Amino acid sequence: MELTKSMEDYLESIYILKKQKRYVRIKDIVEKFNIAAASVTEAMLKLSKKNLVEHEKYGYIDLTEKGMEEARRVYSRHKILYKFLKNILLVSEGNSENDACEMEHIISKESYEKLVKFCDFVNKDTDTSSLLDKFHNSIDSKEGSCNDNGGDKMKNKRLNELKLGETGIILKIEGDKKLRKRLMDMGMLPGTDVKIVKVAPLGDPIEMKIKGFHLTIRKEDAKNILIED
């Protein structure tokens, strides 16, 4: 199907309006989005051609079964995103709503499903609520730790500087060609996630998990791998 963000927005708003008003007309959508009526008329024409909406000239607007499905798909994403932002992260109502409105169009099915499970889990598990309270308290107190961008310049580490249990993403591999090739053959490509799983007594060698399997390299070699975390 592949709908644009706008088209999804129109379908979703028709869906919501119909729950409240029984009859939806061009004007309702105009008011909802604050756009020119001409734009809505045009959009309804397009959606009609795609069999997502029924709309005869100067008449009421309705969703087809297909349109309903799409609208529900989008709206269910909206709701879970809103809940997560509002109730778990304690984002303000306005920002939760706006962010949910945008993210609903782009979140993948997998992320959506995992987020549903996460919210479910937080709701049902009793241990979680006290922990969540703890988190909510901590939000207000310490205002630090959050570098929007200013301040420290996000300087990069090298692989040997990562501590046990830490994770990072490979940014770049330095050193001579031979070494670079050898490391890359082992799966160390820029963009790959690594996690340090064991460090020998003197910090050498270092064992890491990469692409699901374990890999051990010498500290000397690790110095050639730039990491960002």
Added chain:
Amino acid sequence: MELTKSMEDYLESIYILKKQKRYVRIKDIVEKFNIAAASVTEAMLKLSKKNLVEHEKYGYIDLTEKGMEEARRVYSRHKILYKFLKNILLVSEGNSENDACEMEHIISKESYEKLVKFCDFVNKDTDTSSLLDKFHNSIDSKEGSCNDNGGDKMKNKRLNELKLGETGIILKIEGDKKLRKRLMDMGMLPGTDVKIVKVAPLGDPIEMKIKGFHLTIRKEDAKNILIED
């Protein structure tokens, strides 16, 4: 400033490429996004005019101080979203990356900051990790509970059907005009969040929290308020 998604993407990619390559050229960006070189040339022109990028014809591309700031703002959002999706929700690498790539442009400052704190909290608090493990285990086992859209039709409840502690969003208020006006004057407008905080023995009256203050209404009246959760 108000940059479009595309422009933010270009800035971000230049930022990342420069960390890896020292010199960034049109071709690098072409390869990164798989678009025509003409589009990149055009975009660089626009960014130059906005003083975000330095680029002389047929030469190297560099970020100005201002461009660097913007790039870092976007990139820091990317990283935290990726981490959250990948490490907390256990979304696959590909989807985490793609979703982060899109969401980075739209997430509000507040949501971003709260998400940073949340990830921080999860990392530092030791109680959390065991709980997170519990969540991660639960992900694989129960595959249910996640209605993408099919199946149940998201039917709406009425306010009196909400249980203690549950939350919902007001969808619509029915009943005669007088009642509707009275309820709306108390702040019950469509779109408002409510949370049930107390229910008297026979389910009447019902006390709820709405817009920060408490409100008590009769069960009879609550039946007129449609809720979606």
Added chain:
DNA sequence: TAAACTTATTAGGTGAGCCAAAATAGGAGG
């Protein structure tokens, strides 16, 4: 029932962001 008002449609136009094809610049090797 016709004027007055509201709502919707048509027509024509804009900017963003992409494209293909043609023209041009820069660098490497003969």
Added chain:
DNA sequence: CCTCCTATTTTGGCTCACCTAATAAGTTTA
């Protein structure tokens, strides 16, 4: 120094999602 190849720019065109202004269809009301 010229030729060839690749990288870049120019040109002209396309779609999407908006817009304004003019027109037409419904609706209300005197």
